[in-house]
Amino acid sequence: MSIIQTTQEVIQASPLATLIHSCNEVKKDSWMNYVKILLAISGADGEVSEEEMNWVFNDFLDIVGASEEQKQEIRNFDFINFNLEEKLKTLEMDVPMNYKRTLVYDAVMMARADQVYAAEEKDAVHKAAELLGVPYFIAKTIEGLVNTEKSLEMIRKSLFELEEDEAHPISNLKSLNMKPASVLERNTFGVRFTNEQTQLNYGFALMIIAGADGEVSDAEKDWYINQFVRVSETPDHIAQQVINYDYLNGSLEDVLSNLKVDVTINFQRTLLYNAIKMANADEDFPEKEKEATEKAAELLGISEDIAHTVFYLVDTEAKVLKMRATLFDYK
Structure with a gap:
């Protein structure tokens, strides 16, 4: 994923930050104060634990495209002597969302990054919510939302076997022309290892399944380009081949046979997961697309109970996203 260059005064949000935070340009001072809070x-x-600091960099600063200078400022930040109450009262951000609620959300997410939501952290979150004018019941609702998302994350990790399997390490990646997927790619789409041939056939499979009703809609293409391609760092020439692929005459069985399913044990399930997400992008999942995903599950050797679990996971995630959009009042 390419990160748009920043200037001294403005952080130009990366595409993924736009996707997550629904913002385009935010003044440097307001973003930096937000992070310091x-x-x-x-x-x-x-x-601030190592895991919490990693959250700041991996899940926030890297996503918004912060400069190295800005990152260094955060590394050197004295959070102990920071006047939190004053900064909360003066925080202003020109963004198309309820940034006060998202700050509460991000604070809970960060505090829980080390798997410990200490009483002091919880009190600080509730105090921040009060100073921001976020009602207590909303703050508790946001904590519940984070709990739900954390639970879904654990389900994804277990279902897609994203935890490192130290007993069965994958070696010789270079000889297989494979590379480790990015953290975002792995955690968002469940892909651990990839190469251009895999990305190409993976995309072909997605197109065949999404086009099983006779057409790959603009919304489905948009999902592939603006979400999957950007996060998975798929090269433009591969993405264009996928978009222009003759999916109506493509053979799902042939395409799947070209995938290096032996390289990562979770590959089959993640492909099914992403095929369902893409087919759902236009909020219309007709019978032919459902049949195609069921056929894909069968070809991939995924049992019926696991396939249904993946269906329910995608459906639940979609509902949670709608809940988040409503709660954060996206414009």
Whole structure:
């Protein structure tokens, strides 16, 4: 995923930040204050853990495309002597969403990055919500939303076997012309290893399944380009081949046979997962598309109970996203 260059005064959000935060340009000072507030809340228990700091960089600063200078400022930030109450009262952001609620959400996400939501951190979150004018019941609802998303994350990790399998390490990636997927690609789409041939056939399979009703809609193509391609860092020439692929005459069985399913044990399930997400992008999942995904599950050797679990996971995630959109009042 390419990160748009930043200037000294404005952070130009990367495409993924636009997707997650629904913002385009935000002044540097407001973003930096936002992050510092998060650090102060997370450090309410006396420290910002390594996992919490990793969350700041991997799940926030890298996504918004922060410069190295801005990252260094965050590394050197003194969260202990930061006047949290004053900064909360003066925080202003020109974004098309309820940033006060998203700050509460991000604070909970960051505080829970180390799997420990300490009492001091929780008190700091509730105090921040109060100072921001976020009602207590909304703050508790946001905590519940985070709990739900964390549960879904654990289901994804287990279902797609994303945890490192130290007993069965995959070696000789270079000889297989494979590379480790990015953290975002792995956690968002469940893909651990990839190469251009895999990305091409993976895309062909998605197109065949999404086009099983006779057409790949603009919404489905948009999902592939603006979500899957960007996160998975699929090269433009591969993405164009996928978009222009003759999916009506393509053989799903032939395409699947070309995938290196032996390289990663979760590949079959993640392909089914992404095929369902793409087919659902236009909020219309006709019988032919459903039959195609069921056929894909059968060809991939996925049992009926696991296939249904993947269907329900996608459906639940879609509902959670709608809940988030409503709660954060996206414009």
